[in-house]
Amino acid sequence: GSCWAFSAVSTVESINQLVTGEMITLSEQELVECSTNGQNSGCNGGLMDDAFDFIIKNGGIDTEEDYPYKAVDGKCDINRENAKVVSIDGFEDVPQNDEKSLQKAVAHQPVSVAIEAGGREFQLYHSGVFSGRCGTSLDHGVVAVGYGTDNGKDYWIVRNSWG
Structure with a gap:
């Protein structure tokens, strides 16, 4: 499924709200269609770390309103991929089983x-x-x-x- 995209987006949305005070709903679909680095395979599964890597390398992620969720794999929309509304500069893994x-x-x-x-x-x-x-x-x-x-x-x- 696309749970990896929902997990990554929810985390970025929440941290962005903590930092800016503004809740901006971001696009899981952009990750499903465009984050094909690492082990990400759209609606067939993926990893949150690869999603975070994509957001960093892409310079940000678009809004849900501009790039809505369709619950199916599609072709990455390059124009929307270039809409960088919220960005992150890194992430850190918590040690496993800690x-x-x-x-x-x-x-x-x-x-x-x-x-x-x-x-x-x-x-x-x-x-x-x-x-x-x-x-x-x-x-x-x-x-x-x-x-x-x-x-x-x-x-x-x-x-x-x-x-």
Whole structure:
């Protein structure tokens, strides 16, 4: 799917709002169609790091309004690709399986993360603190936006592109 694009865009939108005070909705479709570097394959999957690399090398990313999401692969629109509304100058990976580092990062800003979402428990999840098994076969991009503790159980607050 295109979860990698939604994760990357959501993170960039949120950080841009933290810095500028303005919420600008950015284009996942531009990443789906134009970010073909690395392992990105449009609606057939990709990596958030490759999306961030594209935004840096492209000098920015366009708005959702100008380059709307279509939920299908298409040809990169060079004219729209050149509309650089929000830019980033870098990104940093949180060390894998290092929850303390992730907590520290999320305390300052939303963070793109990969999770295992293929399990039945996760597919059927609808609300509250997820109590199912957390696997290690990373196959879905989401955004960690916070964390907390409920009845002594630690949890992450995650924004998912599924709704």
